[in-house]
Amino acid sequence: MAQNKVAPPKTSFFAGLMRNQIFIPIAALLLLTIFNLIADPSFFKITLAENSNGDPVLNGYLITVIDYGSELAILALGMTLVTAASGGQDISVGAAIAISGSVMLRVLCGSDSRAETMQAPIIVAFLISCVVAMLFGAFNGSLVAFFKIQPMVATLILFTAGRSIAAWINHNELPIVKDVSFSYFGNYFPGVPIPTPFFIAVICFIATWALLKFTTLGLYVQSVGINEKTSRLNGLNPELIKLLTYVFLGLCVAVAGFIKVSRLSTINYSVIAKDIEMDAILAVALGGNALSGGKFNMGSSILGAYVIQYLTTTLYKFKVNADALPAYKAVVVILLVIMSAPVVREKFAQLTKKLRANKEHTQAANAASN
């Protein structure tokens, strides 16, 4: 990164920043921001306008980023924990979203996919979809924890079967919820100018933060991820902790699925949340978390998720073909992988050491001359 070359004058500050893993998403964010500022500053314009119901809403690219990035950020929460504990990723979250979304609409619409009124309160449908998603999470988790199957292989099962299960839940129909109040959760609550998904995401962040702060789950997850055997010797139950992280991801999936189906008040099980698992994994990687498990930083995963949406929105703004988006994301992945490769890290470490030695040398020389 360019910043490294600027580092020498203020080594301590920059080195400190660089050592912190949140540096990576922040650097990416800055890079994109600078690019947008130069290319077209109107990217940052936010206007207050009325929507079709006559309620005030904020409009602008940045609002779009926090709006559409929310599902990804919520998934990144669970994905970070799963990655940290099991040293692998869940690739079935997209299919799981299709399932939990289908369950939700099934409960809301009942047997008639064109029901005029909702057959159940939204909260009931949401809770049922949470339970279902957590069950599927537990299924993945038990394959990983008890049967010791590699996470990516274990979740491949649901990745393959998930959308068919979703199709079966609604008998191949695409149910539509006609009640307007259902769409509030993916769009705006009347009178609130900020998109609801952002609020939902913030609630999830706070809940997760509290969970990690006031319970020992975070510590346990990290220790299981770093070394399963020693954690067992220290009285932890690695299987249970791995299972818990997958169940937690299931909960995140249900919330993200809720937002997704609410956006359009319908579900197309074959394309909903397509490829979102890759974005969620990328968010974790962009957050500087080791994909092989162990220590994690939740905040930088969240930031990573929004940076990905920031990138997507930027590319859409410049009318880059949607086909080509994965290619740009691939560039990011390549950069990340190279930066986190042991060889490169070693070189980096040597370089900073050298620089520091030089600095101390000059300081010593200065002191001597004084």
Next chain:
Amino acid sequence: MKLKKLLAMSISMAMCAAVFAGCGSSGDNGGKSNGGGKSGGDLIKVGIINNDPNESGYRTANDKDLKEAFSKENGYDASFAYSLKNDEQIQAANKFIQDEVDYLLLSAADTAGWDTVLKDAQAAGVKVILFDRTIDADESLYEASIVSDMAKEGQTAVDWLKGQNLSEYKIIHLQGVMGSAAQKGRSQALTDTAAAEGWTIVNEQTAEWNAEKAQQIVQSVIDSGESFNVIYAENDDMAKGAVAALDKANISHGVGKDVVVMGFDCNKWALEELLNQNWNYDGQCNPFQSSYIKDIIDKLEAGETISQKTIIMDEKGFDASTITQEDVDNYGI
């Protein structure tokens, strides 16, 4: 519709029977002995290879239509095989040939790789009819191919748009998965006409048949402040996503409103949107091929030859100002 089908069917069956009776008396129908040798009571054996009915609403409707048409009551003994993968479909085809079906109906997952199987089929006296999708094989290997003309669908839609005589045309063009037949045909019509008429294409993007992507693309145009007055979405899902973005930003759409919304495929819910005047146009992609296939089978059973191998189905376009509930019930999939 059902009644009409039933009527057409019974008439064609009667005609078949009459023809066979005729053949029997003249005793001179050498080449067709395989299929025509049956007496009136026997079932015609068909093997149907289709894509997974879960693939889309289109496919679900298509599969349902075939199942209804080739039932025992209608004089057919039909077996079905589904796969989105070419090799699995070829396996199924081989199995059907071994089972000595009279007709093999095929909607191929991929255009290539069918030559050997079709030659085997020909050698075994199995007649092949392609539906919905064409393949890269010599015409002599199959009896007929019943397809939608995507370019015509696109042209019908674009002609309709031209007929609206808007004072200006600023179009957001949402494309399907690039390279698919539906995308190519539907895009080409718009691209050509836009160039000829001097229409402005504000944004042309592939949303890959996906409502969420369409929503983001339209959102990005709205955020940029560029004005537009037509959304040309190459399927209903993408039109729905686009409309969700419009609703969010207080841009009115539909008959007599700011933005003209166009979709394709005639999903029932989409036609309902037309009926409610929220959208303006929906182009049909006809999934009801069974009546065409039956026509062919009847002709072949009667010993006629098929002169026109490629048969293009009639496809409609619906205008919100003229659509009726009846249309929704009949053509919605």
